[in-house]
Amino acid sequence: MDVIIDQIHALAKTSDEVGRLEIQRALHDVQMEMQSPKDLMYNLANSQLLLGIIRLGADLKLFRIIASQNGSVTVSQLAKTTQASPLLLERLLRYLASNSMIKETGLNEYQANKNTHILADEKGEAMVYHGFDFHGPIVSAMPEFFKENNYQDIDSTTNTPFQKAHNTTLSSFEWFVQHPKHFESLQKVMTVLEGAEWTVGFDHLDLAAKAVPSISPRPSEKPFFVDVGGGHGHQCIQLGKKYPNLLGRLVLQDLPEAINKLPLIEGVKAEAYDFFKRQPVTGAKFYYLRRILHDWPDKECTKILQNTLDAMDADSRILIDDVVLPDTGAVWQATMADISMMIGLGGKERTVHQWHSLAGSAGLRVEQIHTYTASTYTSIVVMAPK
Structure with a gap:
């Protein structure tokens, strides 16, 4: 058994993100095959309880306290720090250790593991x-x-x-x-979901960005990139770092309550905008929507896209940074996101067919789908005027 476990660990260390998830899926399948009906019932009962106990642990700052220690910490020490009952802590910590959220090192002694540090982070x-x-x-x-x-x-x-x-x-x-x-x-x-990995290997953007001259933009020059609903401007900042020649040609848009609180971002024009209204920036090369459309039903998405289309030139493109579900065999992380979007927002994660249908409803066409994180199907859907 130890040899098999060592082989799995070695394989995981040399695997990429897709390979790592395939290993997890294979191990999960084996676990499901070995699971008895009683095991399933216990696992279902525990799934609801676990989040509640972790929430209680967060209230008590247990994960932060344990993660801050170089070694083990005792229940009595934690009781003094948290003012919680030692008897209650003993039961909570024993449960958390049995679920691998912390590590048990001795009688009423615990220390942080990988999961503890994740839960201790803000x-x-x-x-x-x-x-x-x-x-x-x-x-x-x-x-x-x-x-x-x-x-x-x-x-x-x-x-x-x-x-x-x-x-x-x-x-x-x-x-x-x-x-x-x-x-x-x-x-x-x-x-947690922010990042610039979407730009890697995306030739459509790379070639266009490198063609922009490294001089200050002319007053009449149209913007290169408009981040629609871009929050704190992370994507504009990352794009400016990768392509400094784009500074002065980047626009960040979001609702007033988000934009008005932001400090100035060098080379980025921030403006208040509601994407259910006509897009005021006309003729930009790219209009970028990151994790926007999955928040909304089709009717609202069609309106958002039409508002953008009205501002586009013939060579303008909409870049939709979102999940593109496979027709079969989707991983649980993606299907969980789809259900979560539905019950919390009325939104959805869409398949290739659904993206094409949505584009058509707004007078657009899907020109390309650039998948940059294969393990979660996260992609750039490039839409162009018909």
């Missing part, structure tokens, strides 16, 4: 709070919601399990504005 902690406080009630409300709605697919932002769970008539985004604590957790979670 982004991991934010995911716990977002998952339990915002998403958890939505999952609980989901069965009854679909029963009441005759098990129909969701195509609305204001009639989802979210409204039932949080007792509101507002859409999720409207609700977040009124609940800054939840919005802050969401923003921290979203920063």
